[in-house]
Amino acid sequence: MTALRVVVADDQASVREGLVLMLDLLPDIDVVGSAANGEEALDQVAEHRPDAILLDLHMPVMDGIEATRRLTAEHPEVAIVVLTTYADDRSVLETLRAGARSYLTKDADRLHIAQTLHSAVAGLSVLHPQVQATLLAAASAAAAREEEAVAAERPRELxxxxxxxxxxxxxxxxxxxxxxxxxxxxxxxxxxxxxxxxxxxxxxxxxxxxxxxxxxxxxxxx
CATH class of the missing domain: 1.10.10.10 (Winged helix-like DNA-binding domain superfamily/Winged helix DNA-binding domain)
Structure with missing residues (x-):
């Protein structure tokens, strides 16, 4: 199997370096660049043309959501996998709408991360169970609001x-x-x-x- 070429973007140096080291030990992953913010991530992707990027959400200069929008527009061939501490509904929904293919939290182990990167490059989506629960809760709340709106518009029986x-x-x-x-x-x-x-x-x-x-x-x- 040809190794996946991956860029890692995280503003915390210790986390970023740990991810690079951890993924580089896998035979099917080749980390070709790393970035400390969204702008650097765009530069690294433009320079190295990776298969995928592992992207943190909350970064300085340009956050992960805006970086995802830019990457989707400028480099649609690059699979975006979000790896973050946050799984709130706003972050999840905005990131997926922006074009991220998968969404993991930072308690994922390296094999799960590697499998997710391969799946994303193959066009599949992988969501952490906590993220799935967040999306289901958001969808249920939206459905309830829609039902209330329909009920409010429905003529009352006099x-x-x-x-x-x-x-x-x-x-x-x-x-x-x-x-x-x-x-x-x-x-x-x-x-x-x-x-x-x-x-x-x-x-x-x-x-x-x-x-x-x-x-x-x-x-x-x-």
Whole structure:
């Protein structure tokens, strides 16, 4: 098997040097460059044309998310594997949207990292279990928000056969508007408003406006 040519980018010198040493000991990995920030990572990739880059997220000068965007745009042939301490939903989602192929946390061992690099170069995605859980939680939250939005837009079922117009007028009665004020607010004639109000009283069993207002409050129309 031809050794994968890899660039390692991490702002912590001890971590970066440890990764370089650890991966270089593997026969199927050839570390061709290292970088301490996103800009250096771009330079190293441009110079060495590696198969993959192992990239930290939180780095100075240019962070890993922006570096991922730039690498995806300028070097789409290079597989990006994120290796970071952070697995929060914002970092995970932004990095994957930016073009990262895989996302590992720094407790991964060297064989797992090497396997992930090979998989990423082959076009496959590998996600740490914690990252998978984060993505599932984010997806569930998004689905719940979408469901709430759909429910909010869905027309309410009105009680006692009230029409939309009658419910609208009942709400205005509960707010204390007079017939004239209701007619002006809804651009209706005075007689039309009176007809609607009579129907509202009949359907809701209300003898007067006070009873109608109480009905509206009980049914969430006030």
């Amino acid at each position: 009680p006692d056969g009230l029409t939309r117009r009658e419910a609208e007028i009942l709400t205005l009665i509960a707010r204390g508007l007079t017939n004239s004020e209701i007619a002006g607010a809804l651009f209706l004639s005075h007689n039309t408003v009176k007809t609607h109000i009579n129907r509202v009283f009949t359907k809701t069993g209300s003898r007067d406006r006070v009873a109608a207002a109480q009905y509206a409050q009980r049914h969430g129309l006030g």
